[in-house]
Amino acid sequence: MSSFARALRPVLRKGQASAISRLATSAAPRRTSMLPTRIATTQASRSFSYTVPRRDDTAEVAHLPITSLNDLETSMQEAVAKFATEIVLPKAREMDEAETMDPEIVERLFEQGLMGIEIPEEFGGSGMNFTAAIIAIEELARVDPSVSVLVDVHNTLVNTLFTRYASPALNKRVLPKLATESVGAFCLSEPVSGSDAFAMATRATKTESGYRISGSKMWITNSMEADIFIVFANLDPSKGYRGITAFLVEKGTPGFSIAKKEKKLGIRASSTCVLNFDDVEIPKDNLIGVEGHGYKYAIGLLNEGRIGIAAQMTGLALGAWENAARYCWNDRKQFGQLVGEFQGMQHQMAQSYVEIAAARALVYNAARKKEAGEDFVRDAAMAKLYASQVAGRVSSLAVEWMGGMGFVREGLAEKFFRDSKIGAIYEGTSNIQLNTIAKLLQKEYTA
Numbered sequence: 474m475s476s477f478a479r480a481l482r483p484v485l486r487k488g489q490a491s492a493i494s495r496l497a498t499s500a501a502p503r504r505t506s507m508l509p510t511r512i513a514t515t516q517a518s519r520s521f522s523y524t525v526p527r528r529d530d531t532a533e534v535a536h537l538p539i540t541s542l543n544d545l546e547t548s549m550q551e552a553v554a555k556f557a558t559e560i561v562l563p564k565a566r567e568m569d570e571a572e573t574m575d576p577e578i579v580e581r582l583f584e585q586g587l588m589g590i591e592i593p594e595e596f597g598g599s600g601m602n603f604t605a606a607i608i609a610i611e612e613l614a615r616v617d618p619s620v621s622v623l624v625d626v627h628n629t630l631v632n633t634l635f636t637r638y639a640s641p642a643l644n645k646r647v648l649p650k651l652a653t654e655s656v657g658a659f660c661l662s663e664p665v666s667g668s669d670a671f672a673m674a675t676r677a678t679k680t681e682s683g684y685r686i687s688g689s690k691m692w693i694t695n696s697m698e699a700d701i702f703i704v705f706a707n708l709d710p711s712k713g714y715r716g717i718t719a720f721l722v723e724k725g726t727p728g729f730s731i732a733k734k735e736k737k738l739g740i741r742a743s744s745t746c747v748l749n750f751d752d753v754e755i756p757k758d759n760l761i762g763v764e765g766h767g768y769k770y771a772i773g774l775l776n777e778g779r780i781g782i783a784a785q786m787t788g789l790a791l792g793a794w795e796n797a798a799r800y801c802w803n804d805r806k807q808f809g810q811l812v813g814e815f816q817g818m819q820h821q822m823a824q825s826y827v828e829i830a831a832a833r834a835l836v837y838n839a840a841r842k843k844e845a846g847e848d849f850v851r852d853a854a855m856a857k858l859y860a861s862q863v864a865g866r867v868s869s870l871a872v873e874w875m876g877g878m879g880f881v882r883e884g885l886a887e888k889f890f891r892d893s894k895i896g897a898i899y900e901g902t903s904n905i906q907l908n909t910i911a912k913l914l915q916k917e918y919t920a
């Protein structure tokens with residue numbers, strides 16, 4: 474059993490259901506009977522939702538609803554929903570106002586095993602799968618998208634880069650820390666390079682004992698909380714992006730500093746900073762993977778990471794919807810009836826719920842395809858694009874459904890609305906997702 478599950482045993486034993494009603498209970502049954510294989514075999518040869526390569530042995534594939542979860546994933550979902558409601562929710566508004574992440578929340582995330590979801594148990598992690606990480610990100614975002622992105626970046630970008638590419642010696646040194654006590658940050662973007670990430674100006678040069686890094690990074694999530702920074706720098710600009718290399722820089726290394734903490738529209742409890750690297754000397758052991766392979770690692774990780782952001786946006790949309798639905802169907806009456814009983818309201822609420830369910834299906838489809846080793850790049854881009862659009866639309870409507878109560882900085886409605894905007898920006902803007910989708914479609918449909 475994973476350490477995560479071990480940590481959750483007391484919670485699960487008590488059998489305490491989450492205080493908030495979950496989409497999951499209706500959309501993701503613990504056990505689902507197999508669907509008729511006929512559904513798959515009658516797919517059109519160029520079906521909309523299928524990416525190449527297509528399988529011709531579908532009769533042997535077990536068909537479960539795309540959002541169905543296994544027992545461990547269900548435990549994860551229930552436990553994280555409970556954690557989010559009991560531990561994060563009481564602090565969400567306060568942290569947003571203070572624009573600070575409460576250190577106790579970070580400590581509790583480690584305690585719960587949520588910072589090492591895919592890290593193998595031998596390194597102190599929970600040894601679970603990618604979908605488990607997606608579930609955690611979604612459930613946290615349902616209550617606070619700032620806490621969700623902290624967990625997302627740490628797990629899907631930082632932990633994955635180490636486990637997949639770092640040397641065994643470096644992993645032995647770093648993974649136990651990442652699983653139990655040290656937050657990670659992923660430093661790719663710079664003042665001069667955002668969407669065009671590989672046009673970076675940060676340079677690395679070789680020294681006798683290792684490397685020297687000089688430059689600046691911008692927009693770096695988790696900067697205030699992190700001890701472990703993955704820094705991409707160009708070791709050989711003559712090779713263009715093929716010189717880009719990934720390095721580990723630890724907090725406190727001379728020459729490394731946080732230059733500025735950004736004040737933001739949304740996800741304000743999540744720290745976003747400008748970082749300076751003034752001739753930062755690191756040992757050669759801090760090289761991650763192979764020199765010049767940094768761009769490959771970054772592309773691969775961001776393709777996966779997008780599924781995490783899509784999960785964050787789906788959770789956010791559901792959180793905003795539920796928050797407003799509870800108010801409209803229980804609390805607020807006008808013209809002698811609950812405002813949620815007016816048909817004009819009900820149609821908008823139903824339409825929004827359908828969109829959330831559709832976003833969720835895209836997210837889980839992309840996650841499962843990644844786990845199955847299938848090509849998921851277009852699916853991840855579609856999930857991120859659509860989920861961020863749904864999050865924007867639904868959280869905006871949710872403010873309206875609550876009238877003035879949605880507009881004030883008391884409940885969570887206006888916060889979800891502000892938080893939703895980031896989904897269209899980080900880990901590739903919406904235009905960049907559309908570029909990816911269009912490029913892959915054109916390739917597929919070009920004779």
Ligand SMILES: Cc1cc2nc3c(=O)[nH]c(=O)nc-3n(C[C@H](O)[C@H](O)[C@H](O)COP(=O)(O)OP(=O)(O)OC[C@H]3O[C@@H](n4cnc5c(N)ncnc54)[C@H](O)[C@@H]3O)c2cc1C
Pocket residue numbers: 626659660661662666667668669691692693694695737745895898899900901902903904905908
């Ligand atoms: C809160 C926050 C947290 C972040 N966290 C991190 C982090 O942890 N690590 C990290 O490395 N980065 C991080 N980022 C950076 C983020 O990934 C970039 O902001 C994002 O990639 C966009 O880059 P940019 O802001 O420079 O926008 P630009 O690239 O300047 O884009 C401006 C506009 O031009 C459009 N555009 C650009 N190129 C094209 C094109 N080819 N076709 C069509 N339209 C185009 C964009 O869609 C956008 O609308 C974060 C950003 C924010 C705001």
